[in-house]
Amino acid sequence: MDKFVVYNIKTLATPLGPAPKSGRAMADIKVLKNAYLVAAGGKFIAVGEGDGYQKYPYEKIDAGGGLVTPAFIDAHTHLVFAGSREDEMQRKLRGESYLDILASGGGIHATVAKTRAASEEELYRLARETLNKMLLLGVGVAEAKSGYGLDKENELKTLRVIKRLKDEGPQRLVATYLGAHALPAEYKNDRAGYIGLIKATLEAVKAEELAEFCDVFCEEGVFTYEESREILAFARDLGFKLRIHADEMTNSGGARLASEMKCRFADHLLAASDEDFAALAAAGVVALVLPLTSFFLRKPFARAREMIDRGAAVAIATDYNPGSSPSYNLPLAMQMAVLGAGMTPAEALTAATLNPASGLDIAGFKGSIEVGKDADFIIFDCPNLDYFFYRFGENRVRDVYLKGKKVVNNGRLG
Ligand code: NIG
Numbered sequence: 001m002d003k004f005v006v007y008n009i010k011t012l013a014t015p016l017g018p019a020p021k022s023g024r025a026m027a028d029i030k031v032l033k034n035a036y037l038v039a040a041g042g043k044f045i046a047v048g049e050g051d052g053y054q055k056y057p058y059e060k061i062d063a064g065g066g067l068v069t070p071a072f073i074d075a076h077t078h079l080v081f082a083g084s085r086e087d088e089m090q091r092k093l094r095g096e097s098y099l100d101i102l103a104s105g106g107g108i109h110a111t112v113a114k115t116r117a118a119s120e121e122e123l124y125r126l127a128r129e130t131l132n133k134m135l136l137l138g139v140g141v142a143e144a145k146s147g148y149g150l151d152k153e154n155e156l157k158t159l160r161v162i163k164r165l166k167d168e169g170p171q172r173l174v175a176t177y178l179g180a181h182a183l184p185a186e187y188k189n190d191r192a193g194y195i196g197l198i199k200a201t202l203e204a205v206k207a208e209e210l211a212e213f214c215d216v217f218c219e220e221g222v223f224t225y226e227e228s229r230e231i232l233a234f235a236r237d238l239g240f241k242l243r244i245h246a247d248e249m250t251n252s253g254g255a256r257l258a259s260e261m262k263c264r265f266a267d268h269l270l271a272a273s274d275e276d277f278a279a280l281a282a283a284g285v286v287a288l289v290l291p292l293t294s295f296f297l298r299k300p301f302a303r304a305r306e307m308i309d310r311g312a313a314v315a316i317a318t319d320y321n322p323g324s325s326p327s328y329n330l331p332l333a334m335q336m337a338v339l340g341a342g343m344t345p346a347e348a349l350t351a352a353t354l355n356p357a358s359g360l361d362i363a364g365f366k367g368s369i370e371v372g373k374d375a376d377f378i379i380f381d382c383p384n385l386d387y388f389f390y391r392f393g394e395n396r397v398r399d400v401y402l403k404g405k406k407v408v409n410n411g412r413l414g
């Protein structure tokens, strides 16, 4: 089934290049009614309205009067880890903060202990299961970070799991090294020593080509602005693309650093200021919001509306991880961005497709339904884009195609 036509699409909604879309342009999506698309060789070769599809002598697929969008792109996940931390949820409900739990040796440290103890095979099995469930929600590309190994051996183990998943497909994965996720207990009194280990690990990661991006958790009690800058500058010189967990809990200079270093993404931004938003917009950094994390930490959502109004290019991701976002549900994150953070459905679509593709440097062939791009798309069991947001919390993904291959069929894998 190399060549096919999808017809009877009630609504086809997609952003259009060039990417990223910033400010007002985020809402400027293309919406076709009574539409069709044509794919050949894994790429889109035509998109249109009406019965123009009939001239193609290819297999015909009935979209059943549903909505079609590009496959979603989750540009921030901590995909690979062992164990769970539901015990901390109780502590948080009783009033302890995320950073208090981390400082007391819990939080990220608890997951590091479990991840170090897990075999590569076990980590692979857990992550494979998650990726499959993400596929059922329409996620065709995911970024995946290390950061629960912290020593060289366990960081490389994690990145090798990501490499195996990436080689296997069907989703495209983009790997990020996040050695600077927390200061490991064994380096408690030797910050400089740990930064030295991060640099040595970056070299090893580069030599094995295990990651494209380097990330840092720039936060009070974690890594300072200066330490983050030192790590990111070293990574940049080795050829890594850069991103930052910026101003998640406190304004720690992360967004400012992302603008100064022209990172591809600044992520979280709950505590970032209006000036930070304007600087990110001016520097062309994609501002990435993580509504599921805010919800789970019971904090206000990042101010996506203000970011867009100040001209930023916004992306939405899940932050899937065992501590602050134990959910990989990107459609739910999009719905929360609309219902809780003032984005419009059109903006949220751009923020989960073309803008994350742009930040990940794959917008040349992913993130929108345009002739020449990979035929990655979702057929929903719902008639229009508004309806997808309106029925929040329900999975209405019917079929998913990646590079023209059907990977979800009627809500099931295969
Ligand atoms: O993005 N902020 C740092 N990392 C994750 C949380 C990781 C964890 O708690 O295990 C985040 O929120």
Ligand code: FE
Residues within 6 Å of the ligand: 076, 078, 245, 319, 321
């Ligand atoms: Fe994160």
